[in-house]
Amino acid sequence: MRYEYFITSIITKHQWRQFYAHPTEAVVLVVREFYTHFAGEGQRSVYVRGVQVSIDEDTINQFYGLEDGEDLHTEYAADAPADRLECALTNDRVLLLDSITSGQPIDVGKIISQKLGAYATKKCGSLWFPSLITSLCASSGVPIFDNEERLLSSRGAITNTFIARLIQTKMAEGPSEPPRNDEDELGQAPPTTTNRAAAASSNQDPAHADLTQSLKLLEQRMSHAEVQQYQTMDMLQQMHSQQQQYWNYAKRRDLALNKSLQKNFTKPIFPFPEFPDDVLAPVAAKEATDEVDEDGKED
Structure with missing residues (x-):
């Protein structure tokens, strides 16, 4: 299975299709006012422009169309020993990646709610989750105007x-090799990449090597x-x-x-007024006289 299909299958399994959709434009003033009134983790709602906006994990899960199921990831993360995680990533991220790939139920709303509280407590000045906050405020009835500054996201849909x-x-x-000591457990220097490639090629049959190379190119x-x-x-x-x-x-x-x-032309346009009969009477009489003279000439 190709990697892109493997990733897509994981997203489908967890019902995370809305996560890789194109994010909505965030309104800067709305997000800043949200963080101004947000004290941190434990606060379940925030007042933004006089409207109460729910920010708890249930609301976040409902917004993303996720079911409130069993959170096995939190239990697994609490029981996992931290001293065994020898990785450059943080322990929380490693455990989260393991839970994602193994298909364990994850309470996404709870994780996002905790991150929001942590970022609000740090007061770092960055606007985290701006699209989510703007969408929750808009769905709660917070007034948002067309002329307000938008925070355009450079990330499209995944x-x-x-x-x-x-x-x-x-x-x-190319694959990144893990760092190794100068000497292995036997006290010998580890083989270099060139030596390993040469040894592998020497042990392979030439026909098999050509077939392998052709398959790689294909x-x-x-x-x-x-x-x-x-x-x-x-x-x-x-x-x-x-x-x-x-x-x-x-x-x-x-x-x-x-x-x-329709707003500018509310009154009907009146027709052009006709000339009075006394003004046009001499002209009509002259035309009648000319017609009589022409008839007499013809006779």
């Missing part, structure tokens, strides 16, 4: 194209073609989305122009 690019970049960089070409296919699909989806946005804009523009014309 599609298979993005995952394939990331994997291809990692494969191009896999690289297929991976490149797959990435190009994903890029084409992603480009078509973006074009379709831009076209929909344009037609929505054109529809709103036409409605606005129609309302503006």
